[in-house]
Amino acid sequence: MDGFIAYLDTSEVRAGKLDELKAAMAELAAFVEVNEPRILAYRVYISADGSTMSVLHFHPDVASLEFHMQVAGPKFSPIAPFIKMRSIEVFGRPTEELVAQLHAKARLLGDAAVIVRDLHAGFDRLPQD
Template identity: 50%
Template sequence: MVEDRNLSTEAAQAEKVLEGPKYTGQHMDIKERESGKMSGSTSKPIVIVDYSEVRKGKLEELKTAMNELVEFVAVNEPRMIAHNIYLNEDGTRMTVFQVHPDSASAEFHMKVAGSAFPKFVEFIRMSGVDIYGKPSPDLLERMRLKAQMLGSGTVVVHEPQAGFSRFGVPVPDAPE
């Protein structure tokens, strides 16, 4: 686990990093929620995986905060395909896995949920972010700011070379 260090300075910097509507834990108005289209949209899926070390003694608080955030995201971000949180066996490492239909959905997530991220400075130290797909310049900048705010993590973009996605397509039953 990561030891607490200079949290007040990090928290002060975190307040300035991400702009957008303030996360209150309350559900958004339906018009706000459904206006999820942002600039710089691409039509290809975006997968974002971030990795963080859990600060010593903060695991239970982190679990509570993540459950609240996931509930808010599930209700207020209808375009997001997946948002899953994973912890390793001893609770020292957290991985967040997001799947978006396009860069615009990920931008919307950063704007809607972004104001909740500063409180996570108390619970985690981000190690890195991997983005799979072609993020818009705005999304890439917001992800870099988030990584800077929550730790010293780097953001690595993995641009698509080949493949396909079947999101939203019914999967046939497996043969017996």
């Protein structure tokens, strides 16, 4: 499926903010589950020492990630006091508009690097519509 796209961001957790971050991310994950029916997976991971958070999600196509940015985007700024985002990586072919939105998110949450990785080789076994 050429349109498949994966997203990974990694953030430093601000000192003393882990519990608030965990609550905010649980709320965000629940919101995404209810409001984004096309997203294939949305996962929040926190390092064993609580210093780093990574958010990983998979989309059947670019439109699904664009929809995520539109629907969940307003939920990002309340998380800013809890993290300093270090990187956003996108695996697939985002549109220029989506890349611009990712850069805006990166600035909002910590002036993170945005890295786009295009598919070179491989396959998937995702269900076809």
